Amino acid sequence: MNPVLPQHDPKPDRREKYLERQRESYRYNYDYLPPIAYAEQVPISEAFSAKYQAQQFKAITKILLNLSTAELGNLFDPFNHLDDYEKLFLGEPLLPKPASTRNFLLDTEFARQRLAGANPLMIERVDHQKLQQLVQKFSVSDALFQQVVDTELSLEGAAKEGRLYLADYAMLEGMQPGRYQYWQKFITAPLALYYWQSTGYSDRGVLVPVAIQLNQKPGSNNPIFTRLDEPNWSIAKTFVQIADFNHHELISHLARTHLTIAPFVVATARQLADNHPLKILLKPHFQFTLAINDLARFSLINPGGFVDQIFAGTLKASLSLVAQSLETQEFKNLALPTELKRRGVEDTTALPNYPYRDDAYLLWNGIHRFVTEYLNLYYKNSTDVINDYELQRWAKEVTAQDGGRVKGLTEDGKVDTIEKLIEIITQLIFTCGPQHAAVNYPQYDYEAFTPNMPAASYASPPTKKDIAIGTSDQSNFLQYISPYLLKYLPPKQQAVSQLQLTYFLTAFKYDRLGYYERTDFQDPKAQALINTFQRNLHIIEDRINIRNTKRTHPYVFLKPSLIPNSISI
Template sequence: MTAFLPQQESGVVAFLRKCQCWINKTRYRYNYEHVPSLAMLDQLHWKDEPKIEWTKQVAARAEFLFKNQLHVAQDEILREAAHQKLKTLAEARDAEFILRKVVHEILHFGGLGVCESVHAKSMQDFESIFRGIQIPPVAANYRGDIEFGLKRLMGSNPVMIRQVSKLPDHFPVSQEHFAKAMGALLPNRNTDSLEQAAGEGRLFLLDYYEFDGAQQGSFPHGRKYLYAPLALFVSAIGGGPFLPVAIQCSQTPGSSNPIFTPADGNAWLLAKTIVDIADGNYHEAGTHLGRTHLIMEPFVLASARNLAWRHPIVQLLAPHFEGTLAINDMAWKHLISDTGAVDRLMGGSIATSRGLAVKTVQNMKIDQSMLPISFEQRGVADPHRLANYAYRDDSKLYWEAITLWVQAFLDIYYKSDQDIQSDFELQAWIRELTSKDGGRVQGLPAPQELTKAKLVEVITFVIYTCSVQHAAVNFPQYDHMSYVPNMPLAGYRPAPTSVDEKIEDEDYFKMLPPMDMVELQMNLGYLLGTVHYTQLGQYASGHFKDPRVAQPLRTFQQNLSGIGEQIQIRNLSRPTYETLLPQGVPQSINI
């Protein structure tokens, strides 16, 4: 269908456009109770159920999980249960309705476990559950301090670090701490100082203050711990590695809440684990669920309700919205429900996780969340001060390519800002997105302030978030989070209270989740982190009927191919980061 602006149409066609929007307003109603106060779809329509191709991909990954269970299970009853699941999948493969039902049950993440609720006694226990599934490479060196730093730059949550010129008063890292840390990290090679690093803009902070006083989890096995640590990092002189210098395990300094450094042995390992637990909780509820899945839902709804199918913007965005309503519907019904997978895995209570998701959405201002602005705000834009920030470097390539594509596409239909103002469907769209009775999105221009330039920014943000940003924070769930010691989602013992505390291997294992939760996190990470459905820039044949779109689309696809080549070249001279290779970036948030 060729695209037209609504002000260009009249008569029956104009009437039909209005009817379509009216029908969609009855089909796509807002609900503010599913995830309290956030704009969500009230009830999923059958037309928005996942396509069978997506369903088959999920089923194929689930098949690997069930085969893995066959290898791991010691109990014959559990082995038989895994065998029956495989049989059911095989029988359902050609029956679309049954297959959808089976996949829906799989995504509940119930009945997938064969491990007992006991803590590991050795590192071999964690490796033993990867039998039919490849153990992620991160398992080999996850305890290393360089690897711990790299997680902040190219891991599952690479959006948290902030450059600081001075430390907060409640995190009193001294030159003595700094020298002690650098002596352990770079023996006989350190010429740096805390003052010099601060003055040169090479100090970076992680601060999980949001978890200070948070309600702790207790489901399903009793007391869990969610910590509120602070961590200091330094970018070594001359573009050297990104190194962890100091960790304080909670917000209030004191004799029982000391500052740990890399010189503190196993206590330092526990401190790093505490940071990873906090980071994992913030990642899942805030960075991933809140700032990709939930923030995009109002855009999907407002587009369906206000933009007729003949509108060029809805034709541009529709492929980037595929599957989002369905996966979000599954998320609030199952993953973040009481006793769901998030409730089981996270260190905080389910109310804490849902509360953080809501808070991150409510505090998100779109005009301040544009990728280049976000890097500037965190003080991480300069590669000379912070080298090898692969997420930053690769994501910027996509932002620029998407901006050029959106600009070229919109130029076909909008010749001036007046065309924007005359587009009454677009005006209704932006108005509803920001309305208290609509999307409740903050940081968008008012209808009367919407220009071509601002519209390009907004549409770029939407496409980037649905594709690249979601890929950056979703797919590392397998690479970085399915091997639980690398990023556990809950602690099971208090933080250490002294740098001199004797920490044995047993103490470390007791901090990590019991094996049934280890297995659940592996299953969740593997399934959510390996389903790559669609690819950015690969629109269905004939999707755009307007011949004027063909050349800008070819240019966009060529630019994406060039990004892939550039990433491959970069990986020859930096720690490998493959998350944002084009073949791993879907069009939409669909898993």
């Protein structure tokens, strides 16, 4: 099939008849997650293939074999020690032990996960203005800061040097907690302050946690915890991880990838003919997205499903958070360069070790180059963009109230230049591939082992400092902290469910970024660009491999060979 813009197609009637049929099959639904646009149904052409279903079956079988072989005992009995959670993983050829089982209690590992963990999207720089606002609700003193991080810098000095960072989970404030059987769940809306320490165990420094406040409003029952306050420090870190888990799964993952892309899938099917160059380019990057979203609707985010069962909030509260995130976001602000700049973390000098940012930039630039060259094959100038009436209908439908309801597609709401179109398509492909990979595939390493990142707490958060033991003797720290943490961690059945969910969502990669079926692109000029794109992806992978030899922990989630084309799992 030769790609051609509609204004140049000698058979416009054929295109229109095709699109009329498509509009019958692809419809929007606004009732499931109001007011968000959801796909009404999954057309047969969007369903999982036999190959995909075989990979699903293999993953389910592996989980069941692992759990049936593990010595679980009564699923309703409590765990007696933190080590018991690790016994759920029998190792290859069944379920491997997640990476987080090794160092999850270390402060440096806790902080590192803000930069290279499951949710590397929360940390933001605290500059002078932000610091003035922050101290109104999170009043860490200079004296405490200097004692904790062993520096002569003041908070203002650290902020001025670009070394002060914050993860603020204010969006979770007031979230209605759920229940599991007779257990009440708990979640807080914490603030966690971090400091970039330029002299650490690596030559590039290390991010260290400074202080944690578990709720947004300061008060006598909402103390500030530091490493000087064990065991409450480890408990406070656990509550941050709980908040991060819920933000990650509901906002960074579900809202900002799966549900952000879904309206574009529907609009593309309804408004772009099968021989439209954009339809040809986007189709492999939209593969199975409607199907996986539909599967989630009926097995993950349904009453009694995994979100209802193991997440901290009620199902209604969790879905309300998703809807609120989607309703308030603007598409253009989620573009990688814009999003990093908004958080103040684009400066590689101030924060030199941020694996997600550094590797994501390589992929963004590589995709941008490929998209630019591809679109220039078919759009000779911006007039071609304006005269592409299918594209204009697509853009109108994506943003319409009776369409996709996407906000902020472009700065002025128009798609009238090649440059604007390049940015939109780059962002779509980046979100479908690298961005989804960055928030999906770390789930097993960081969330399958429940003590590292629980989905909920099963005891109320500490409201007093209590007696601190300090941190001088770390030799038996695991033995010491275990009974304190156990009462907060999910019971055995919940831990098993969290393991099942995170393994199933990361068990396989259906295809590979930039590698397409032979029938996808039949234009020889486009195929030549794809060959160049693939070579560039190999170069990017080589650069990441070199970086990983210098990192204390390799970051593999944005290696191009490990990124699928689409949001398919």
